[in-house]
Amino acid sequence: MNKNSESPVGVFDSGVGGISVLREMVKLLPGEDFIFYGDSENAPYGTKPAREIRELTLHSCRELRSQGVKALVIACNTATSAAIVTLRETFTDIPVVGIEPALKPAVHIKERPRVLVMATPGTVAGDKYRHLEQQYAKDAQVISLGCPGLMEFVERGELDSPALDDYLEKLLAPYRGKVDDVVLGCTHYPFVKRAVSRVIGEGVPILDGSGGTARELKRRLAASGLLRERESGGTVVFEGGVARKEELCQKLLREED
Ligand code: DGL
Numbered sequence: 536m537n538k539n540s541e542s543p544v545g546v547f548d549s550g551v552g553g554i555s556v557l558r559e560m561v562k563l564l565p566g567e568d569f570i571f572y573g574d575s576e577n578a579p580y581g582t583k584p585a586r587e588i589r590e591l592t593l594h595s596c597r598e599l600r601s602q603g604v605k606a607l608v609i610a611c612n613t614a615t616s617a618a619i620v621t622l623r624e625t626f627t628d629i630p631v632v633g634i635e636p637a638l639k640p641a642v643h644i645k646e647r648p649r650v651l652v653m654a655t656p657g658t659v660a661g662d663k664y665r666h667l668e669q670q671y672a673k674d675a676q677v678i679s680l681g682c683p684g685l686m687e688f689v690e691r692g693e694l695d696s697p698a699l700d701d702y703l704e705k706l707l708a709p710y711r712g713k714v715d716d717v718v719l720g721c722t723h724y725p726f727v728k729r730a731v732s733r734v735i736g737e738g739v740p741i742l743d744g745s746g747g748t749a750r751e752l753k754r755r756l757a758a759s760g761l762l763r764e765r766e767s768g769g770t771v772v773f774e775g776g777v778a779r780k781e782e783l784c785q786k787l788l789r790e791e792d
Contacts (some may be wrong), residue, residue: 538605538629540763543568543772544752545604547595549580550690551777552723553610554787556634559749560608561788564756566765568772571784572599575776579686580613581655581721588617588657595775596622605761606630608752612654612720612744616661630755636720637744638667642675644716644740649676651710653731654720656681664720678714682706686723692783694726694790703727703734711735719743726787 544564546557550573557571572595574580580588592614596607606629609615609622615633623631636658641650658664659679668677685706688699717739719725725743732741756762763769773784 538603538761540605540761542603542605543570544606544608545596545599545602546571546608546610547592547599547614548573548611548722549614550575550578550686550723551780551784551787552686552689552721552726554784555722555725555743556608556610556745556748557771558788558790559745560752561769561771563749563753564763565767565769566763567769569769570599570602570604570772570774571777572775573773573777573784575690575780577776578690579655580611581657581686582683583657585617585657585661588614589621592618593621593625596626598774600626600629604629606632606752606756608748609633610722610748612636612722613657616658616663619663630752630759630761632748632752632755634722634744634748635663635667636718637742637747638671638675638677638718641716641718641742642671647675648715649678649713650716650718651678651680651714651735652718652720653680653682653685653724655686656683658720678710680706682721682724685727686721689723689726692780692786695730699727699730700734703730707731707734714739716740716742725792726790728792
């Protein structure tokens with residue numbers, strides 16, 4: 536499928552979480568058109584075996600590529616971990632940008648900080664994450680916490696509720712007062728950042744990889760001569776299972792960080 540600078544950018548996530556990355560890309564590249572494909576029907580990915588995640592991701596990305604996207608952004612830590620190698624081998628003619636937990640900025644906030652990484656069970660169990668953890672093991676004490684069930688709150692649009700506070704209290708209470716910063720290693724989690732902050736302690740910095748991923752997309756488009764000239768007027772289309780949650784998608788896209 537031919538591509539040029541006027542072609543859209545394809546963005547993939549298992550559900551609505553990747554909209555936390557999409558909103559950063561829209562801010563940074565307001566002239567670009569985006570097709571956001573969220574596979575809510577098969578979500579959650581984070582509790583599935585890597586092989587199944589790879590197949591589902593490949594299937595959705597083929598759908599995006601068939602629509603002529605000029606680049607693919609995998610706005611999902613779990614899918615990046617399981618499938619980025621296969622995706623880069625499959626789509627050799629376009630930039631394929633992934634996301635991983637933002638450990639790099641998190642370990643630099645002080646001398647040997649204690650960093651709590653919240654991610655899906657699939658991400659923390661993957662080889663890719665193990666390598667990342669090893670890379671920073673001498674600079675920080677990294678605590679990796681799989682959070683099964685957390686993405687479902689965001690999929691339901693439940694960003695602030697007593698049930699969410701209860702869930703987070705059970706999960707995070709053991710770490711309160713014991714960590715220097717928190718990394719949100721799943722793209723759904725930035726939408727519950729306020730609730731996480733309330734539970735872990737308001738002064739604790741909370742980081743995620745969405746801004747870095749948006750900047751990486753811009754660099755890769757520029758390097759391939761695929762950046763669009765215009766500076767406004769870009770569009771966003773929602774496809775896949777999330778198309779049935781258009782109202783929630785639009786709300787999340789407008790949600791302030
Ligand atoms: N949004 C995804 C991530 O960044 C995963 C959510 C899921 O499907 O479990 O890891």
